[in-house]
Ligand code: HEM
C-alpha cells in the first residue's frame with residue numbers, strides 16, 4: 168500500500184529543510200519567551216534574520232510569454248507566490264496546541280477522538296447517486312486537485328517511507344521509537360472493520376513544511392509540491408528535468424504506443440502492481456497518474472490533446488522550432504483547461520449565486536480582475552478539507568458498458584484499479600470507460616463515503632487497505648485546521664452550539680464521538696451541510712472553494728483571458744474567441760479512440776438522461792469545434 172506523495176528534487180528538499188529549521192527556531196524562541204503567542208497565531212513574527220529564507224528566483228524584467236515550469240515569476244513583486252514547493256496559505260490562523268505545530272486538542276483541552284473513530288461512527292457507505300452530475304464530474308475534480316495541490320509527506324533520511332506502526336499495523340510504535348513526523352491513527356479494539364484483522368494502527372506521516380514566503384518565523388506552514396496555479400503541471404512537470412524527461416522530438420510529449428493508440432509514457436517506478444504479464448505503469452508530470460485508472464484516462468486525453476494541437480501548430484508554422492511548438496501548445500492547453508474549469512466545472516459545483524458573488528463567471532472577450540496584491544496560493548482549508556468534498560462523490564464501482572450490446576461489460580470495484588492501470592491496454596477499454604464515466608451518476612456530497620476509500624484504499628493484494636476519510640480528518644489536524652464552527656463564522660453562517668441542531672441521527676452520531684459541537688472537524692462538518700442552490704457542496708465548502716478559485720484568477724498574471732496589458736502571454740482576440748469555444752465534450756471527441764465512442768453528451772459533466780443533454784454524434788453542431796488556424800503566426 169502506498170501513499171502517492173513523493174519528494175521531487177534537490178530544491179524541494181532544501182526548502183523542506185528550511186521549513187523545518189524555521190519551525191525549530193519558532194519552538195526555541197517560544198521556549199525563551201522571545202516570541203509572543205499573538206505573534207505566533209497571527210504569523211507576524213518578523214524575525215528576518217531567521218535561519219532560512221528561500222532564495223528569490225531571477226525573473227526576466229519584461230516577463231516571459233510562457234509560464235515558468237515551477238510557477239515562479241508570475242507575481243512581479245513576489246516571484247515565489249504560487250511556485251511549486253512554496254507554502255500553503257490559510258484563511259484563519261492555525262489551531263496548534265503549542266501555537267506552532269502540535270496537534271490541537273478538544274475545546275476542553277482533552278485529546279480529540281481518533282480520526283478513525285470519527286470516520287466509522289459518522290460516515291456510512293450508502294449509495295445516494297446524484298440526479299444530475301455524472302462520474303466524469305468527479306474524475307475531472309480529482310484531475311484539477313492534482314494540478315494545484317500536492318501535499319508532500321516526510322520521508323526517512325534515505326527517502327524511504329516512514330512507518331509509525333509496528334509490523335503490519337498491530338499497534339502504534341512506542342512513542343520513543345516513533346519518527347518525529349509520526350502521527351499514527353489509532354484504531355479502537357471494537358472497530359467494525361479493522362478489528363477482523365487485529366489492525367489497530369493506520370500509518371500517518373505529517374506533511375512537510377516549507378519556509379514562509381516572507382521569511383518570518385511563526386507557526387508551521389505546509390509545502391505544496393505542485394505549482395498552485397491550474398497550469399497542467401501534472402501533465403508537463405514542474406522542473407526542467409521532469410519536463411525534459413516527458414518530451415519527445417517535434418514539440419510533442421512522449422507516448423506509449425499500444426495497438427496503434429497513444430497512451431501516456433510508461434515508467435518503471437514502483438508505484439503500480441505490475442507482477443501480471445503485460446502490466447504497465449504510466450508516467451506523468453506529477454507521478455500520481457496511476458492512483459486510479461479513471462484518472463489515468465484523463466491523463467491520456469490531455470497527453471493526446473497536446474500532441475494533436477502540437478502537430479497542427481507545427482504544420483501551420485513550419486518555421487517554428489520544436490521548443491516553440493512545445494511551449495505554444497502548452498500555453499494553449501493551459502488556457503483550454505482553465506476555460507473548462509471556470510466555464511463548465513465550477514458553475515456545476517458552486518451554483519449560479521456564488522459564481523456571481525465571487526465574480527467567477529466567464530464572458531466573451533478579455534476579462535478584468537487581475538490584482539497584484541492577491542496571493543494565489545492554495546489555502547490549507549481548501550486543500551485539506553473543502554476540495555476533498557470529492558471523496559464523497561466517488562462511487563465504489565465503475566460501470567464499463569459495452570455500447571454495442573448496451574449491456575454492462577464490466578463493473579469494476581475501485582480498489583482493483585488503484586495503481587493498476589493495465590486495463591487501459593485492452594483495445595476497446597478507453598472508449599468504453601469514457602462512455603461509462605459519462606453515463607454513471609456520481610455520488611452526492613454527503614456523509615457517505617464508499618468503502619472502496621474508507622476500508623480498502625490502495626489495498627493491493629491485502630484484505631484491507633487504508634481509510635481515506637480518517638486520513639483526511641487527521642490531515643486537517645496535522646495542518647492545524649480549526650474546528651468547523653470557526654469557518655462557519657468566517658463565512659457569515661451561524662455556528663452550531665448544540666448537537667440537537669443537527670438531525671436526530673446525525674446528532675446522535677456526532678455526540679458519540681465529539682464532546683462538543685466546537686470540536687467538529689472541518690471536513691466532517693462540511694460534508695453534513697445541504698448543498699447550495701444549483702450546486703453540489705454546502706455553503707462552508709462553497710465559500711472556501713469560491714475564495715480559492717477567485718485567488719487563482721485574480722492572483723494569476725497569466726490567467727487565460729487577461730489581455731496584453733496584464734498577461735505577457737495574452738491571446739489575440741480571435742485566438743481567445745476560439746479558446747472559449749472549448750468544452751470538455753469537444754476535447755473528449757477530439758481525443759477518443761473512436762471505435763466505440765462515437766457520440767457524446769453536450770455537457771460532459773452531466774448525466775445523459777437530463778433533457779437537452781442526450782448524446783449526439785461528435786460531428787454534431789452541439790459539440791463545439793476549435794479553429795486552430797487562428798494560431799498561424801504571421
Ligand atoms: C477517485 C479516487 C480518489 C482517491 C483514491 C483519492 C486519494 C487521495 C489520497 C490518498 C490523498 C492524500 C491524502 C493525505 O495524505 O492527506 C488525496 C488527497 C486529496 N484529494 Fe483525493 N482521491 C480521490 C478522488 C478525489 C476527488 C474526486 C477529489 C476532488 C474533486 C479529490 C481531492 C483531493 C484533494 C484536494 C486532496 C489534497 C491534495 C493535497 O494537497 O495533498 N480526490 N486523495
Ligand SMILES: [Ca+2]
Nearest residue numbers: 314394396400
Ligand atoms: Ca499546477
